[in-house]
Amino acid sequence: MKKFIPFLYLIFLLVTTTNSQSYIGHGLGNYSGIHGVILNPSAVADSPMKMDINIISVSGFAGSDYLSLDKDEVLDYIDDLELNVNGKEYSRNDNQIFANVDILGPSLMYKISPIQSLAITSRLRSFINFNNISGNLVEDFIEDFSSEETYSFGIYEFSETAHLWGEIGITYGRVLMQADQHFFKGGLSLKYLMGAGSIFSNSPELTGRYNMFDRMLSTSGTLDYGSTPGFDSDYIEIENTSSGLGGDLGFTYEYRNSETADPQINKWSSYKIKVGLSVTDIGRISYKNSEITNYNMNNSVDTDNFENKSIEEILDENYSGEGNVFTSKINLPTAFHILVDYNIKQNFYLSLNGSLSMISGTRRFANRVINTVTAMPRFETKLFSFYLPLSVRQYEVLTAGTGFRFGPLTVGSGSILSNLFSDRTKSTDVYASLKVPIYR
Template identity: 45%
Template sequence: MKYTKLLTAFLFLLSLNLSFAQSYVGHSVDNYSGVHGVIYNPASVVGSKVKADINLVSASVFGGSDYFGINISDIISSDGGFDFEDDAETFSSNANNFFFNADMLGPSFMFNLSKKSSIGIITRVRANLNINNINGELYEAVADDFDSDDDFDFDSQNLNGTIHAWAEVGLTYGRILIDQPNHLLKGGVTLKYLQGAGSVFMSSPGLQGSYDASAEMLTSQGELNFGVTHDVDGEDDFDFSNLTAGFGFDVGFSYQWNSKVDSETDSLPSYKKPYRLKVGVSVTDIGSISYDDAVLNNYDLNANASTANYEDDVEDFLESNYNGVETRETAKIKLPTALHLLVDYRLAKKWFVSAQANLSMVEKNADLSTSVINTVTVAPRLETKWFSFYAPLSFREYGDVSFGGGIRLGPLTVGSGSVFTNLLSDSSKTTDVYLGLKIPLYR
């Protein structure tokens, strides 16, 4: 069976610095964010500032690499002549990482059942890519068809990578658990029915070797496991017409404290009480999708291989130069489970500042899984019924600091958690952008 197109797509994603992991940076903590807040904490569905929220379509991409560092201004001014291999600043190591997240939120809605309970229906299509602990020089040589004059050694330990695409339909239920004059506690859960479109995955416990440029010879020691699910073949990439079912869920809680207690605020319904402090905790993407009859190839890489005739086809190169054993088995692809923490403080009537942490609960070296990158974001915001503005400052895994901005103008939301850093920095390692259109029904 041939997987050339998938391998080409795999390397193509690696060759981009727009390899995108948190969605809707800054916007998700807005009290008027509606469905977008629910995907991070299902408790947000109840006691909301909106009586109903209908998402038409939204999309977010997020990601990057600790291998590339670029200046977006250089790309814009290059008139299409920017070359990542030649023009981007690189930070090669034996353990470079690449990550990608594309998240499309389809027709979705939420509304109140009663004063203390609400429900929502959420549809999404998502794609994740994680490549961990790959040698930067080896990656560059493969991406450049071994057209290099430089010798190099490589030693990648616990190399692994997974590409996974799936769709999901979620049913969210939230309820107010405690409603006192100055204390409000909410809980929520989202049950997800998953439809997996397919996955490509690889792993190697240890891959060492060297490359002799003058002799065009690659010497390696170790082994490589490379697999594809049965829903992915050489004619189509990820096939959303032949899906594999799975299940998952999110769970979360939110606590609000109102420091001012008087007869005026005591009589207000929960959603109108002007809290001073909000604290949220949630765990999202608990679950997996199992693909029966996945194809796994185990290659013995203890050999010398000539790269003289390498023609941008990793599959043919592996099959032509190394002994491989093909087996079929069930591949259980785990979702990018993450812990989300939020502290939101009201500075004045319409001004807030939030601190949010998104932490992966998946081990970096875990096979058959994707993960979010660990991120802490501090974001001041101006929030009103029809308009909000966000200015998120994020401290992201792999040493990247990103500063961006976003706005919500009635039904339209647009933003990026890294737009200003991407424009001003000489070597930005992550980037993201999001856009959404919805019909909010305010209280």
């Protein structure tokens, strides 16, 4: 198999074996600590923890509306790391492929006083989005054009952005109002962004036809393909880094029970209903001396010539192109979040969370989250939490997962139940966290 951007190929496999928000379910709880800050920076204030020290947390997500696999194929891949794709295909000219990995490194949340708190976070993140792409064409590039069918495609407003970056963030939150049964707090995160690199491509129009009999690929249109300096698609060698600034902003309102409305009591769990609003990942990273080539795709090519070649080699050897050096500006996956959390009784809660992308699917040089609405019943105490997230995700009807927190350890997935018990799956996610919570 040729080298078709190896890490993109790995992500494509994850799409069919392993979603877009990180730590689905865990970030919504009252004991989420520093993970709640990722979703809404106001969560840092009035926490039940005096201090929360994250050691390491990892969250992975992948999905596609092109291919769904039988659960047995998923389990086989997990067992022997070899995938025989017999999944049901939903090929269109506007298929979507998406994935991200979020690693939260050593981080600290600290309560300065009863009304204000501070957090310092370190994260490593990667995102990839293919927007409006022919699923058949992507699969054939990966599988050396072994398709047993002849097909045509017409791709319009295609864009692809793969981005790897790190973050060092500082979050400040404080209580803004305590009056009778009303409680209001806000928070702000400022992040120093360290860009490792990006690969990007786009096309306003690309049409074509693959003939299985003579293995010829005929195309017409244009394609822009490029990368940031030193970010090699074959081996992901990071030779240069860039920097930028980003931020998150959030607010939370609580309607508290009358018996605990005294502001001196300040019980975090006294609310009957809680509403949170936040905007995350505001910002972008600029890369000087990025290279992009505009290719004239009007040609018919024998796909046997593609074998064991990278995408750059395929484009350079078969299509004429004009290169350009410019400053690329890669936008972060800016998203709007809303949370409504209802205290049913004592330790039982029911929450509804929506995460919506503020980045258009056709925007160039940008990543975006997958629109998701999650309903989640949960039980939580200081030592233990258990939750059952049920999500309606863009490009997929319903996913169901579960997770638990026991002291310093958290493990969960927003899709594991639907992955295991549904006949077919289009997306999957998993996460784990190890930290040291210090309670009041």
